[in-house]
Amino acid sequence: MDVIVRTVVKGIFPFVLLLGFSIIFHGHLTPGGSFPGGAVVASGFALVVVAFGVGKAEKLISERTVHIMESAVALMMALLILYESFLRKYVGLTGQMFNIWSSPEVLSLNVAGGVMVLSALILIVFLMVNE
Amino acid sequence: MLETFFTGAVLAVIGIYCVVVKKNLLKKLIGLGVFTNCIHLLFISIGYRNGGMAPIVTPENMGFIASYAVDPIPQALVLTSIVIQLSVTALGLSIAILAFRHNKTLDTDKMNKIRG
Amino acid sequence: MLEYMIAVLIVSAFLMLTIRKDFIAIAAIIISFIMVAVIFLQGQITIVRYGDWMPPFGIVWVVDKLNAFIGLIIAGMCSLVAIYSIKYIRHRKHRFYTLLCLMTAGLLGVCLTGDIFNMYVFFEILSISSYGLVAFFLDEHAIEGAFKYLVMGSLGSSFLLLGIALIYGMTGTLNMADIALFASGSSHSPYLIFAVFLVICGFGLKAAIVPFHAWKPDAIEGTPISLGALFATASSAIGVYGIMRVLFIFGLLQLNFVLIGLGIITMLTGALLALVQTNVKRMLAYSSISQMGYVIMAIGLGTTAGLVSGLYHILNNALITGLLFMAIGCVVYITGKEELDEMGINNTPLLICIGIGVLSMAGIPPFNGFVSKWLIFMASWEISPLLTIIAVAASAITLAYGLKIFSSIFFSSRKLEGRIPKTMLIPVIILTLLCVLIGFFPQLGLNMVEPASSALLNQNQYITAVLGGG
Numbered sequence: 001m002d003v004i005v006r007t008v009v010k011g012i013f014p015f016v017l018l019l020g021f022s023i024i025f026h027g028h029l030t031p032g033g034s035f036p037g038g039a040v041v042a043s044g045f046a047l048v049v050v051a052f053g054v055g056k057a058e059k060l061i062s063e064r065t066v067h068i069m070e071s072a073v074a075l076m077m078a079l080l081i082l083y084e085s086f087l088r089k090y091v092g093l094t095g096q097m098f099n100i101w102s103s104p105e106v107l108s109l110n111v112a113g114g115v116m117v118l119s120a121l122i123l124i125v126f127l128m129v130n131e
Numbered sequence: 132m133l134e135t136f137f138t139g140a141v142l143a144v145i146g147i148y149c150v151v152v153k154k155n156l157l158k159k160l161i162g163l164g165v166f167t168n169c170i171h172l173l174f175i176s177i178g179y180r181n182g183g184m185a186p187i188v189t190p191e192n193m194g195f196i197a198s199y200a201v202d203p204i205p206q207a208l209v210l211t212s213i214v215i216q217l218s219v220t221a222l223g224l225s226i227a228i229l230a231f232r233h234n235k236t237l238d239t240d241k242m243n244k245i246r247g
Numbered sequence: 248m249l250e251y252m253i254a255v256l257i258v259s260a261f262l263m264l265t266i267r268k269d270f271i272a273i274a275a276i277i278i279s280f281i282m283v284a285v286i287f288l289q290g291q292i293t294i295v296r297y298g299d300w301m302p303p304f305g306i307v308w309v310v311d312k313l314n315a316f317i318g319l320i321i322a323g324m325c326s327l328v329a330i331y332s333i334k335y336i337r338h339r340k341h342r343f344y345t346l347l348c349l350m351t352a353g354l355l356g357v358c359l360t361g362d363i364f365n366m367y368v369f370f371e372i373l374s375i376s377s378y379g380l381v382a383f384f385l386d387e388h389a390i391e392g393a394f395k396y397l398v399m400g401s402l403g404s405s406f407l408l409l410g411i412a413l414i415y416g417m418t419g420t421l422n423m424a425d426i427a428l429f430a431s432g433s434s435h436s437p438y439l440i441f442a443v444f445l446v447i448c449g450f451g452l453k454a455a456i457v458p459f460h461a462w463k464p465d466a467i468e469g470t471p472i473s474l475g476a477l478f479a480t481a482s483s484a485i486g487v488y489g490i491m492r493v494l495f496i497f498g499l500l501q502l503n504f505v506l507i508g509l510g511i512i513t514m515l516t517g518a519l520l521a522l523v524q525t526n527v528k529r530m531l532a533y534s535s536i537s538q539m540g541y542v543i544m545a546i547g548l549g550t551t552a553g554l555v556s557g558l559y560h561i562l563n564n565a566l567i568t569g570l571l572f573m574a575i576g577c578v579v580y581i582t583g584k585e586e587l588d589e590m591g592i593n594n595t596p597l598l599i600c601i602g603i604g605v606l607s608m609a610g611i612p613p614f615n616g617f618v619s620k621w622l623i624f625m626a627s628w629e630i631s632p633l634l635t636i637i638a639v640a641a642s643a644i645t646l647a648y649g650l651k652i653f654s655s656i657f658f659s660s661r662k663l664e665g666r667i668p669k670t671m672l673i674p675v676i677i678l679t680l681l682c683v684l685i686g687f688f689p690q691l692g693l694n695m696v697e698p699a700s701s702a703l704l705n706q707n708q709y710i711t712a713v714l715g716g717g
Contacts, residue, residue, distance in 0.1 A: 031210075128225065222379065223401075
């Protein structure tokens with residue numbers, strides 16, 4: 001890709017990541033949550049793949065790391081859901097409005113779901129490019 | 132609100148035209164995406180209220196937001212539907228890659244092997 | 248107990264990717280079948296509220312007699328297909344079982360839910376996993392069938408979403424019992440009829456009714472035959488269930504003639520196109536399209552007798568078409584060919600099973616096809632004798648291509664010998680025994696079907712159970 005695209009992607013990539021993670025973190029206060037946040041972060045990586053090729057993207061985050069991240073987050077999400085359904089009657093944490101650290105359950109589910117969505121989408125991009 | 136319905140109708144016609152008439156596999160998938168986005172647009176514009184605001188609760192308007200906010204339920208449903216459309220598009224692109232590997236072309240006129 | 252069924256299926260689907268042993272998936276599908284059977288035998292309306300939110304605001308799952316009946320058919324067919332595929336699929340079995348578990352989760356989710364958007368989400372889970380399953384063999388015909396199915400199925404789901412959006416815009420709620428409460432107290436505007444017609448288009452594409460049937464022969468030609476059994480029985484049953492549920496919430500409106508017309512065209516087109524095929528998978532696909540035409544015509548008649556006979560024919564179609572697909576799968580396993588003039592074998596148990604299947608499909612007396620077709624003929628005679636004549640003509644054409652299949656397998660000049668593994672023969676024998684049993688004791692089937700149809704016709708019990716009681 002030529003100079004203009006490479007320069008713009010180099011400048012814009014950290015802000016795309018920041019926007020994505022902000023949408024994930026504020027999922028219990030503003031619209032968004034795990035799905036749109038994960039999709040925005042993964043599209044940032046797709047921009048790097050398009051502008052620089054797969055080699056540069058592999059240096060940022062390798063395919064093996066994405067596999068491990070996805071499996072670990074899936075396990076964590078399963079444990080969270082088991083905790084919610086069984087132990088909630090005994091150990092319950094209530095939340096207050098407008099406070100970002102108020103309800104840890106919704107926050108942790110949003111973060112886990114967001115990481116799972118972004119790792120799945122990055123995996124799809126890598127698998128399609130590697131033919 | 133009428134403008135969104137007209138835009139939705141135009142987008143639907145463009146989407147279905149691309150799926151039916153175009154002969155390239157990738158153009159058919161793009162037309163499918165346009166048609167699905169038209170349905171999302173119509174769904175959101177059903178919940179519109181004249182002079183309404185975004186349904187975000189802040190400490191100032193906690194008591195009476197329900198009387199002038201637009202409907203948030205279609206927005207949540209459309210978020211789910213966008214994710215579903217994303218996974219269908221990903222699957223369609225994978226099948227298009229496999230079809231290209233078999234036939235060395237993306238033209239559907241040369242790919243019709245099943246008869247009857 | 249209901250909420251753990253889908254969780255068990257999805258968890259075992261993801262476990263199959265890492266731990267590659269077959270019995271995880273088969274155990275999960277058989278556990279879900281046992282759960283649905285227990286709920287069916289209990290006989291009361293079971294309600295599960297997710298997150299303890301009350302019904303108009305939260306998602307509920309409601310299992311009344313109609314849901315339990317259709318769920319029993321679907322879970323039974325899925326578990327038989329899972330047992331049959333142990334030996335039939337030879338390469339990359341773990342991916343097959345992952346997608347099969349996800350497809351079962353989607354089918355059971357559409358069947359058991361009481362919220363209209365939840366039904367759309369599970370319908371999409373079912374569609375996406377079936378697009379993956381059609382492309383399973385990765386050869387040319389499978390890829391072509393999968394692409395056609397993907398484009399057409401996605402368009403159908405978009406129409407379904409548009410219909411759901413219009414229903415939400417008119418009633419303001421997404422809960423099925425609440426929509427029934429709203430619809431019983433107001434007049435029927437043309438927008439409502441248009442929205443329900445769009446929903447019929449969406450579900451009708453899954454059930455393969457005639458203007459929307461073009462994906463089915465190509466898709467079934469590409470997939471493994473055990474999945475062809477699942478597409479022809481379970482997917483069609485879910486499509487017809489969706490049409491029934493949304494129509495009877497609103498009280499059948501004025502769409503009688505539309506349904507009867509679609510049913511007649513489907514019956515005749517399916518039967519006539521099945522006569523000229525040379526590939527056995529395409530012939531069976533067109534035959535399953537034609538059987539669904541009977542069901543749609545019976546539902547469109549609008550009387551209680553029509554509804555009972557339509558539901559009974561869903562059950563019989565599952566047994567007969569499943570039996571034919573699996574038995575002919577055994578024949579393909581022995582000979583390795585799929586064209587009709589190259590399949591000839593010499594095997595006595597398969598001769599009996601395919602013979603019983605062909606005779607039941609055409610409606611010959613001692614078997615179960617006769618019972619449901621007789622009920623459909625009687626129900627349509629009261630509305631108009633012309634419908635009965637067309638249905639009898641389609642049955643005659645069904646007998647013709649059934650005999651064509653039977654003679655080209657067992658009376659051809661070259662006959663091969665072969666051994667069939669036991670896990671492939673057991674589902675075929677189970678289905679044959681069920682066919683003969685229901686044929687000799689039709690009261691067993693009527694005991695299952697009549698409570699289901701009465702649960703569909705009086706909505707008041709459903710509404711008070713969901714909204715009033717709890």
